[in-house]
Amino acid sequence: MYKLNRFFILRKTLNRQKYLSTIVNGVEEPIKPWKKIPGPLSLPIIGQILHFLPGGWLHKRSIELQQLLYENYGPIVRLDGNLGFPPITFLFDPEAAITLFRKEESLPFRPGFESLVYHRKHFYNKNVDDSCGVLFDQGEDWKKLRSLVNPVMMHTKTIKLYTNALAEVADDMVHRLKSKRNKQNMIETNLFNELNLWALESTGLVTFGERLNCLDPNLSNNSPAMKLIKTQQESLCMIEKLDFQPSLWKYITTPAYKKGIKTFDDNLRYTWFFIDRAIQKLKSKEDTSDEIKGIFEKIFKIDRDVAVTLANDLILAGVDTMVIILGNQYLCSVEDQFPQPSEFIPERWIVDKNNPLYYGNAHPFAYAPFGFGVRSCVGRRIADLQIEMLISKIVENFKLDWIGPPPKRTRRSTLNYILEPYNLVFNDI
Numbered sequence: 353m354y355k356l357n358r359f360f361i362l363r364k365t366l367n368r369q370k371y372l373s374t375i376v377n378g379v380e381e382p383i384k385p386w387k388k389i390p391g392p393l394s395l396p397i398i399g400q401i402l403h404f405l406p407g408g409w410l411h412k413r414s415i416e417l418q419q420l421l422y423e424n425y426g427p428i429v430r431l432d433g434n435l436g437f438p439p440i441t442f443l444f445d446p447e448a449a450i451t452l453f454r455k456e457e458s459l460p461f462r463p464g465f466e467s468l469v470y471h472r473k474h475f476y477n478k479n480v481d482d483s484c485g486v487l488f489d490q491g492e493d494w495k496k497l498r499s500l501v502n503p504v505m506m507h508t509k510t511i512k513l514y515t516n517a518l519a520e521v522a523d524d525m526v527h528r529l530k531s532k533r534n535k536q537n538m539i540e541t542n543l544f545n546e547l548n549l550w551a552l553e554s555t556g557l558v559t560f561g562e563r564l565n566c567l568d569p570n571l572s573n574n575s576p577a578m579k580l581i582k583t584q585q586e587s588l589c590m591i592e593k594l595d596f597q598p599s600l601w602k603y604i605t606t607p608a609y610k611k612g613i614k615t616f617d618d619n620l621r622y623t624w625f626f627i628d629r630a631i632q633k634l635k636s637k638e639d640t641s642d643e644i645k646g647i648f649e650k651i652f653k654i655d656r657d658v659a660v661t662l663a664n665d666l667i668l669a670g671v672d673t674m675v676i677i678l679g680n681q682y683l684c685s686v687e688d689q690f691p692q693p694s695e696f697i698p699e700r701w702i703v704d705k706n707n708p709l710y711y712g713n714a715h716p717f718a719y720a721p722f723g724f725g726v727r728s729c730v731g732r733r734i735a736d737l738q739i740e741m742l743i744s745k746i747v748e749n750f751k752l753d754w755i756g757p758p759p760k761r762t763r764r765s766t767l768n769y770i771l772e773p774y775n776l777v778f779n780d781i
Contacts, residue, residue: 389441391421391430399434401598415761418442418682434598438463446683446717453724459491460727467594467601467609468587471616483657485665486730494727500658501730504650511733514558518738521557522745524567525550529746531569533778543774548581552667554738559666560630561646580622584668586615623667627660669731689718753777 392400392410403410413420421429422444433439443449465488472484483489486497504510525546534540549566556564566577590612594601601609630648647666652659685693690700691708700709722729729735746752755777759770 386430386439386441389428389430390425391432392425394432399432401434404598418444422682444683446689446715449720450715450717450724456725458726459495460725461490462727465591465595467591467612468616471613475613475617476620483661485661487665487669497658497661498726498730500651500654501662504647505730506733508733511558511737514734515737515741517557518554518741519745521550521554521563521567522741524553525742526745526749528567528569529778530749530780537777537779539774539776539778542772543776544772545581548584549577550742551738552577552581554741555666555734556626557646558734558738559646559663560626560648562630562633564626576622576625580619580625580667583615583619583622587612587619587668590615619668620664623664626667627663630663666731666734669729683717684714684719689714749781751779751781753779 392403394400395402402408405411410417410420421442427443427445427448429442429444431440431442443452469484469488472488477484483493483497486494486501489497528549529539529546532539532541532546539546549571553564553566556562556566564577565571571577590608593599593608594612599608600606601612627648630646631652634649634652648659648663651662683689687693690711697709700711703710705712717724722732722735754775756773756775759774761770
């Protein structure tokens with residue numbers, strides 16, 4: 353699924369959509385208006401909001417939303433937006449999506465997270481022209497920031513310098529998991545929190561060039577690391593309520609708005625604990641080679657403000673690295689992209705190309721969690737390496753089993769999650 357603001361697309365872009373412009377005898381028909389895109393019934397004034405209210409067929413159906421929209425309206429669906437919720441077009445055609453992204457301008461506009469942007473502009477930034485971050489800025493402001501960040505964040509050679517250090521974090525995580533098992537070899541503590549500790553430790557290492565000690569067996573629940581993780585999760589929940597659900601916070605001060613602002617304040621305060629510590633250490637640190645510098649230090653020497661902004665963005669995006677993220681969740685679960693999509697068949701990743709199960713038969717845009725083009729995820733290289741290190745270490749040390757019924761998905765924040773209980777069994781190899 354690709355979220356797009358009001359977009360007008362020709363039939364040559366979406367050649368299977370009967371409701372879009374067509375090309376007849378080489379002549380393009382006029383582009384049809386956005387309102388002609390299929391979608392739930394829209395009524396005067398209230399629009400489509402009735403479908404999402406109690407009693408509506410889409411009420412509390414966020415997990416099945418994409419499937420329901422596709423099955424009822426086809427590969428492109430219109431949601432009008434209402435009560436502060438922006439208009440959205442859901443696009444379920446991967447070929448159309450890749451064509452669309454390839455035709456983007458040099459400075460693509462990426463809306464979203466409006467509550468967080470508002471907080472940074474009005475409660476965090478000292479000056480009107482201060483950056484909101486590489487995740488949130490637009491236009492020339494974004495281009496300037498991204499040009500400083502790309503050489504450090506997007507070059508594979510640079511990121512590979514952290515391989516050994518991240519492997520060490522993964523080893524420590526394996527030891528921690530072993531220590532948290534009960535007699536049935538299941539994790540006694542909350543596995544979700546354990547993975548968040550690992551994500552913060554590995555992201556902090558790459559960002560600041562040092563360990564944050566999040567995997568310390570004596571780590572207190574009142575430690576800065578645990579408080580940061582807690583406010584991080586709460587921030588994502590508030591973003592979901594303010595930006596992805598109908599809300600009046602843009603017009604009046606709502607209780608959710610007040611709670612969101614306080615949550616964002618708390619989150620930045622705990623993030624700044626680690627930033628301040630890094631700055632103090634840099635002041636007394638002797639210059640070293642680039643190979644052992646964290647990303648924060650490298651950019652700090654170029655632009656202090658950019659380094660601080662990037663650190664905030666990395667911690668925000670990095671703590672939930674191991675949350676089960678189901679991007680493009682409908683496209684990657686349909687038969688014509690991945691045969692037997694609901695079946696656990698790991699062999700699909702290693703079979704020959706002539707095998708019907710071969711994953712490479714799927715359209716490359718059937719699953720694109722990091723986006724595409726110049727605004728693709730700036731932390732992709734880091735996330736790939738982090739996950740690669742952890743999964744490889746877990747597979748080396750454990751035979752994983754799952755007992756009981758299959759896991760169920762939920763959406764309690766801007767991301768999708770797997771509901772507890774996490775019935776994973778970590779048997780020693």
